[in-house]
Amino acid sequence: MDSDIRNGEVSVPLPARMDAEVVFIGRLRTPWKDRADCPRQGRDDGPECKIEVDATWRAGLAGLEAYARLDVLYWMDRSRRDLVVQNPARDDRLIGTFALRSPVRPNPIALLNVALVRVEEDGLIIRGLDCLDGTPLLDIKPNRCEFSPKAVAKPIGEET
């Protein structure tokens, strides 16, 4: 947990009660054991990493082999959540949290678009991760640009 506040940063009180709960469905396996070692943004020419999917959810991978790219959502479990204005460059430029892709945000959900290398029995081999080894997985979605809805002509609002 990074607990220091930089010059000009604004902390707000988090509500006593949260609104909904998430379940961790797997873990991201990367070469990086320390935040200082993580690349700032994942790159397609980065190392192969693994998305380990828990046994309960593995049947949900069926069909992903058709996609070249995926959206991956993960939980940045070491980030503080109370800063609404940040000072990322440690200078006099203050920037709103929603205008940054910093892990510090009210809901520390990271979003990466990664290249799929192959589907394995217990997960996916991908390139483009940037996070610590062991980071909790929230979701995997097929790349929006490659995806077309599978449902029949819209009777109910089924797919986004």
Add this chain to the structure above:
Amino acid sequence: MDSDIRNGEVSVPLPARMDAEVVFIGRLRTPWKDRADCPRQGRDDGPECKIEVDATWRAGLAGLEAYARLDVLYWMDRSRRDLVVQNPARDDRLIGTFALRSPVRPNPIALLNVALVRVEEDGLIIRGLDCLDGTPLLDIKPNRCEFSPKAVAKPIGEET
């Protein structure tokens, strides 16, 4: 809540305890009051919609005016979460949950990339939403392709 299971769909038990909590930071205001009316995927030529941001978090919008597109994460609070294999076309094609962009998934977090029209005092006017009026907001991020890290040359893994 859509509680019917279609032919071949597979339900799994959700864990008794979840792993982390999210906070709703605002609401999405759209013209659609019923799921049947929502478009299946948001379009840039769709109607202007509003992202209402709660007062606590509004200072976090500063700087977003520099971006043409945004990633918006929201919580699909009416979706069941226990299906790992789905039958979106109501035929014999079964597809894993992670190979769909269906709202039915273990963590019902939707991800949209939308066009920013303007920043207002209490939120954002955008195009490209597809969800029900009143849907809870989780996060706003600047578009990855337009964004470059604001921090100084990487000493610690600060931004994703």
